[in-house]
Amino acid sequence: MRIDDHPILDFKRGKEIKFTYDGREMIGYEGDTIASALHAAGVRVLGHHFKTGRARGFYCAIGNCSSCLMTVNGRPNVRVCVEELKEGMVVETQKGKGELK
Amino acid sequence: MKYTEIAVVGGGPAGLSAAITAAKYGAKVTVIERNNNLGGQLKKQTHKFFGSQNQYASIRGIEIADILESQLKEYNVEVLNGATVLGLYEDGVLTIDKKDKYIKLKPDRIVVATGAYEKFLSFPNNDLPGVYGAGAVQTLMNQYGVKPGKDVLMVGAGNIGLIVSYQLMQAGVNVKAVIDAAPRIGGYLVHASKIRRLGIPILTSYTIKEAHGKDWVEGATICQLDENWQMISGTEIDMDVDTICISVGLSPLADLLWQIGCEMKYIPELGGHVPVRDENLETSKEGIYIAGDVAGIEEASSAMVEGRLAGLCASNSLGYSIKDFEKERRDLLEQLNSLRSGPVGEKILKGLERVSKVIA
Numbered sequence: 001m002r003i004d005d006h007p008i009l010d011f012k013r014g015k016e017i018k019f020t021y022d023g024r025e026m027i028g029y030e031g032d033t034i035a036s037a038l039h040a041a042g043v044r045v046l047g048h049h050f051k052t053g054r055a056r057g058f059y060c061a062i063g064n065c066s067s068c069l070m071t072v073n074g075r076p077n078v079r080v081c082v083e084e085l086k087e088g089m090v091v092e093t094q095k096g097k098g099e100l101k
Numbered sequence: 102m103k104y105t106e107i108a109v110v111g112g113g114p115a116g117l118s119a120a121i122t123a124a125k126y127g128a129k130v131t132v133i134e135r136n137n138n139l140g141g142q143l144k145k146q147t148h149k150f151f152g153s154q155n156q157y158a159s160i161r162g163i164e165i166a167d168i169l170e171s172q173l174k175e176y177n178v179e180v181l182n183g184a185t186v187l188g189l190y191e192d193g194v195l196t197i198d199k200k201d202k203y204i205k206l207k208p209d210r211i212v213v214a215t216g217a218y219e220k221f222l223s224f225p226n227n228d229l230p231g232v233y234g235a236g237a238v239q240t241l242m243n244q245y246g247v248k249p250g251k252d253v254l255m256v257g258a259g260n261i262g263l264i265v266s267y268q269l270m271q272a273g274v275n276v277k278a279v280i281d282a283a284p285r286i287g288g289y290l291v292h293a294s295k296i297r298r299l300g301i302p303i304l305t306s307y308t309i310k311e312a313h314g315k316d317w318v319e320g321a322t323i324c325q326l327d328e329n330w331q332m333i334s335g336t337e338i339d340m341d342v343d344t345i346c347i348s349v350g351l352s353p354l355a356d357l358l359w360q361i362g363c364e365m366k367y368i369p370e371l372g373g374h375v376p377v378r379d380e381n382l383e384t385s386k387e388g389i390y391i392a393g394d395v396a397g398i399e400e401a402s403s404a405m406v407e408g409r410l411a412g413l414c415a416s417n418s419l420g421y422s423i424k425d426f427e428k429e430r431r432d433l434l435e436q437l438n439s440l441r442s443g444p445v446g447e448k449i450l451k452g453l454e455r456v457s458k459v460i461a
Binding site for chain 2: 001002003005007008009011013031032033036039040044045046049054055056057058059060061062063064065066082083084
């Protein structure tokens with residue numbers, strides 16, 4: 001899902017960044033957000049609605065709509081569309097509304 | 102408590118232009134931007150701008166962002182990035198969350214340049230992953246280099262829908278069709294022609310009837326509308342797509358203005374509720390100025406001119422002596438007027454008439 005050839009933009013991938021998604025080892029690149037790295041790896045379902053259980057993905061990708069909330073390093077309700085990907089991040093699908101520990 | 106003369110909320114085209122102009126005339130300026138990067142939505146605009154030289158015509162948005170950022174450095178503007186404004190209170194204090202640090206900022210003047218958000222559309226299964234804002238898809242592709250899917254249905258033939266369709270094709274994604282409920286294409290014909298030349302059909306008087314799929318988008322049904330915007334049964338077309346882009350307009354992100362009690366009016370031509378303002382872009386609350394999409398949805402070109410006007414007037418109101426202030430002000434107003442010519446401009450002017458106060 002990465003763009004390799006582009007007539008205007010030259011995507012210089014930064015260094016590889018390892019992270020986990022629900023326990024699975026994944027790879028993104030420096031400059032990715034969590035959502036862009038997941039989407040590039042084919043993950044579109046980021047969570048489920050806390051009442052209806054319907055699948056949720058991102059909608060706005062700029063931090064407005066809160067459709068992309070996940071638990072990151074144990075912290076719930078992180079907007080993964082604007083959260084920069086960092087080495088070793090533990091990204092998890094959030095259950096319910098998320099609880100602060 | 103931190104102190105500054107002019108706080109600019111938002112580091113997009115309007116905010117950066119306001120900050121540069123205000124600082125140029127001597128004011129101490131602080132820009133607060135929630136992203137780590139400055140430039141706002143310019144960062145994903147790979148197309149060349151229209152307008153005149155004053156608004157960086159024929160330069161790509163991504164390059165304009167870099168130009169503005171380097172000017173900002175020249176004038177020593179303070180930047181708080183990765184910082185979200187949480188609230189604006191009666192005593193004029195802005196509260197800010199900067200990477201988990203809580204900051205209180207007391208400015209003498211505020212320019213609110215918070216931009217807009219993408220509107221949504223109701224249809225069955227519109228909540229499936231794969232239904233994305235057109236701007237979101239632009240961000241994913243042009244900022245992060247990731248494709249949204251393989252086959253796209255674009256809903257909305259305004260400028261954003263048309264431009265993003267073209268950019269999807271540039272990124273190697275197939276756009277199956279662009280549809281619009283209106284009987285006419287809303288965007289500029291030059292953009293429409295570009296995507297038609299690529300063989301993408303633009304279907305006017307068509308809407309999306311529903312999306313299909315279990316956990317994500319696996320298809321869509323579109324349907325023709327009659328002159329009363331009602332679906333004509335029997336005209337349904339099933340489309341094999343994995344992504345549906347929604348491009349049905351933007352709404353001003355005006356929460357801060359609501360909180361502080363600025364007088365607001367619902368103006369459909371400007372995208373929703375917008376603040377009442379005078380010619381100098383000052384709201385009903387003294388010392389609070391606006392610029393860009395939060396003042397009414399327009400293009401980045403006019404957002405930059407509004408930013409300069411707000412920055413100029415805020416600096417002037419602080420008592421900085423500005424040589425040729427009136428000439429500068431007139432020139433910016435004239436630039437805005439010329440950007441608002443043509444049919445789209447007419448609509449904007451009609452909306453502005455109902456929300457602009459005359460300076461006593």
